[in-house]
Amino acid sequence: MLQLRGIAKRFGPTQALRGVDLDLRPGEVLALIGENGAGKSTLVKTLTGVHAPDAGEILLDGRPVRFARPQDAQGAGIAAVHQETVVFDELSAAENIFIGRPPTRRVAGLRAVDWGRMEREAQGWLDAVGATFAARTPARALSIAQRHQIEIARALAMQARVVIFDEPTAALSRAEIDDIYRLVLRLKSQGVSVLFISHKFDELFAVCDRYVVLRDGESVGAGDMASADEDELVRLMVGRAVEQIYPPRHRTPGEVALRVTGLSHPTEFAELSFEVRRGEVLAFYGLVGAGRTEAMLALMGLKPEATAKVEIGGHAVELRDPARAIAAGLAYVPEDRRGQGALLGFSVRENLTLPALAGPRHGWHGKLSRGPWLSARRERGFAKGLIDRLRIKAASDDVAVGSLSGGNQQKVVIAKWLGLHPRVVILDEPTKGIDIGAKQAVYGLIEDMVRQGLAVILVSSELPEAMHLADRVLVMRRGRIVAAFEHGAPAEAIVAAASGVAAPAEEVAA
Structure with a gap:
């Protein structure tokens, strides 16, 4: 149905694609595998009409096609479901599903939006993907x-012949991931071609028929998933074997860095009590909606309704706003790095130094200033130190963060807070949407943090990640801590506590 031959694309000095070949047959699921920066996103944008290729050709049903704009790709039956949801907040679910092509009816000789029909049809597509909310x-x-469900319903409503799933499960619970699997298999049974992009090998083996591997902008391998070997796929992705993704543990926890007692919110979580020590990783695990992220936002002063007794370094503090939290030594790397963690249009240098401009340690009276003025030389030196420390791959510190791969964007978001020398670092889904090589780098960075005496709170939906990295795992369910596990606890017990299958009789204080 769809063929790519020698697709190439350059952006200035960067050769994003340098010869990609791909075949996608009717009713099959093809895995597109590669590290961040391998060219997957550029290829998806080429297929969906955002970019025109500089060389090569796209064949649809054996005929060459060119997509001058996204509407052309949509008209040809190509739709994408993205990791970063593309919905308009102020519109309803129905309006988002039919954006740009609402059903109409004739009124007094004019064409008007048929709101009733749009809501009925949108509700039907939402029901088809298992959504439990109303179209309006x-x-x-x-x-x-739920935003992902809107995107999938939009693709179905377009009667797409080719559906591209770009990291669709990154923010979903286990049950919701299973729903995605069923939906992919349903599309396959209807003869729809699916291009499935994921960094999770278990997902690729669960739903995909064949694979294509990209590295440095070109296709370097292809084959059947049934006969594929995970180690070989990793070698194709990164050009080397990743022997040990998790770094060795060398930890000696010190005194309590953060103690939280009775953290509560009227609607989102209740009576959360825990502590984390210097040189220790404390993980929060749970299903989507358990209240983990909301609790971390409250610690950063972003939930003014929340109440708690908080001690940092043995001293009581009131975290009423982010400025107080940062001044007290807290740093927060959010789950949504593109929407909340970085200013994508700003340069790497500007993102790295922005928190330091107003910080109590490195503000106008610290390392970046010369008198009352920002020193360009000191700013560049400060940024270079962080770039070197975290091995951020960028052509220069002047390039926009939005142009970097997902893994390097995440490094920038982490690095900007490390420049303030915090006491406690909160990492909310720090490896969401990044490849195995970038994950290995982030894991190494976490181990470096604890070796230097930082306390790390890790919020993760990846159970192996939480189990390998954390000294202790706290399980949340429905806004409460329901269990606490030491390092080495069995995975089955952690999952049972998170799902409520074998919940403890009493809530556990940690």
Whole structure:
């Protein structure tokens, strides 16, 4: 159905694609595998009409096609479901599903939007993907997982022949991931071609028929998933074997860095009590909607309704706003790095130094200033130190963060807070949407943090990640801590506590 031959694309000095070949047959699921920066996103944008290739050709049903704009790709039956949801907050779910092509009816000789028909049809597509909310619900009121359902319903409503799933499960619970699997298999049974992009090998083996591997902008391998070997796929991706993704543990926890007692919110979580020591990783695990992220936002002063007794370094503090939290030594790397963690249009240098401009340690009276003025030389030196420390790959510190791969964007978001020398670093889904090589780098960075005496709170939906990295794992369910596990606890017990299958009789204080 769809063929790519020698697709190439350059952006200035960067050769993003340098010869990609790909075949996608009717009713099959093809895995597109590669590290961040391998060219997957550029290829998806080429297929969906955002970019025109500089060389090569796209064949649809054996005929060459060119997409001058996204509408051309949509008209040809190509739709994409992205990791970063593309919905308009102020519109309803129905309006988002039919954006740009609402059903109409004739009124007094004019064409008007048929709102009733649009809501009925949108509700049908939402029901088809297992959504539990009404079509007229505003998108701003929906969770990340529910926004993904809108995107999938939009693709179905377009009667797409080719559906591209770009990291669709990054923010979903286990049950929701299973729903995605069923939906992919349903599309396959209907003869729809699916291009499935994921960094999770278990997902690729669960739903994909064949694979194509990209490295440095070109296709370097292809084959059947049934006969594929995970180690060989990793070698194709990174050009080397990744022998040990998790770094060796060398930890000696010190005194308590953060103690939280009775952290509560009227609607989102209740009576959360825990402590984390210097040189220790404390993980929060749970299903989507358990309240983990909301609790971390409260610690950063972003939930003014929340109440708690908080001690940092043995001293009581009131975290009423982010400025107080940062001044007290807290740093927060959010789950949504593109929407909340970085200013994508700003340069790497500007993102790295921005928190330091107003910080109590490195503000106008610290390392970046010369008198009352920002020193360009000191700013560059400060940024270079962080770039070197975290091995951020960028052509220069002047390039926009939005042009970097996902893994390097995440490094920038982490690095900007490390420049303030915090006491406690909160990492909320720090490896969401990044490849195995970038994950290995982030894991190494976490181990470096604890060796230097930082306390790390890790919020993760990846159970192996939480189990390998954390000294202790706290399980949240429905806004409460329901269990606490030491390093080495069995995975089955952690999952049972998170799902409520074998919940403890009493809540556990940690």
